[in-house]
Amino acid sequence: MKNISIEQIRPELTWRLRQRILYPESKLYEMEMEEDNQGYHFAAFKDNHIIAVVSLFNKGNDWQFRKFAVDQSVQKMGLGKAMLEHITDFALTNGGVLLWCNARVSAIGFYLKHGFTHTGKLFSKNGFDYEILEKQLIPSPGQQ
DSSP: OTTEEEEEEOGGGGHHHHHHHHOTTSOGGGGOOGGGGGSEEEEEEETTEEEEEEEEEEETTEEEEEEEEEOGGGTTTTHHHHHHHHHHHHHHHTTOSEEEEEEEGGGHHHHHHTTOEEEEEEEEETTEEEEEEEEESSOOTTOO
8 A cells, every 4th residue: 555654653542443443332432451551552544544553562472462453444455464564573573473363253364364373262252253363473493
């Protein structure tokens, strides 16, 4: 996509798109996560408007991303891929070995297409079904 920039942002700037795309039945103030201040938050901008957001959290050598939302008007145009590449590079630069997420079942195909693998760990939360998916960033010993 042309004229798109991906930048690190304050957590509260993720809330509006997070709410509109992921939790339209919820109130805006409910988008705040307790751990927001311990994470890194990124947004894709087009014409000074936020069109995608994702939050990234360090868990030792592992990095978890959460609340990945792309505005409907720009879905299926490569923006999700660009955001994934951005946070993958960020995690690698900061010593990441594994990148993982709790993927909504409806989004699993997207993540598999971008190098994530099934863990078989399934769960439901707040009316949504998830599977934990992961992507090895650095080969573990024995895989090299």
